[in-house]
Amino acid sequence: MRTRRNAATAETPSKALLGYELPLPGHWEIPLYTRERRRARRIPTAELRNRQIEYQIKKYAKPDQTPKVMFRPGDRVLTRKPISTKRHFGPSWTGPYIINRKVSNEIYELDREGHIITLHVDQLRPMPPGNRVEEPEPDSDSESDHDPGGESPDEEAEDKPPGENEPKPGPSNPPEAAKETIRRPKRRSRLIIIG
Incomplete structure (x- = not known):
């Protein structure tokens, strides 16, 4: 049996439909309940409808x-x-x-x-x-490669004999590093x- 009050109409389904609360088990023979039931008035449908509309306007208001x-x-x-x-x-x-x-x-x-x-x-x-x-910094590699007053590193290497422009192997320069130099692009910060 549904006895919970509806949030929109503020009434139970039986009160909205019949005008009085349905008797629960145990209330069937109580004289106070039967007197209240006889005096109950039915709520007009228009009033219930207006309550429902007001509730929906509040709950589902358009932004x-x-x-x-x-x-x-x-x-x-x-x-x-x-x-x-x-x-x-x-x-x-x-x-x-x-x-x-x-x-x-x-x-x-x-x-x-x-x-x-x-x-x-x-x-x-x-x-x-x-x-x-933070604006990205200009590439410092491109500025240092082009020295306006001096020679580029490639031109210096051409002037030296062939065996002198390679780094010599040692503890800081293993033979693999002497063969190949890896150049990584600079990362830009954001x-x-x-x-």
Whole structure:
């Protein structure tokens, strides 16, 4: 037997339908209950319907159609990192990237490392104030290779006899290292915000 009051109508199903509470086992022969049942009035259907509508309006109120965050061209934003590239305990957001233009209220076009992409506002977060953006440093290798006043290392090696331009094997230079020099590109740092 359903005796719980409905949140919207604030009445039990029997009270809404019949106008009185159904007797529970043990209440069938109690005189007080039978007197209350005779005096009970039926709640008008229109009143129940109005209560239901008010409840639904409160519970399922539509939020503003405009997004809570608005960006302008030139703003710095962070973008949500795709799950496929995200690591365990890694940052969920990458950036900062610069907004190029506003396509609509919810769609923005931005420059992500030289590629123009469009993203929904749910995939964007404003760059937190006070965080400095670390600009990538110019390659120091390219500057040191071209010395304006001196000769390049390749030209110096050509002037020496063939056996002198190879490093000599020793404790710091094993023979394998003398044969081949590996040059790795310099890594660029990017600001990562955890929060």
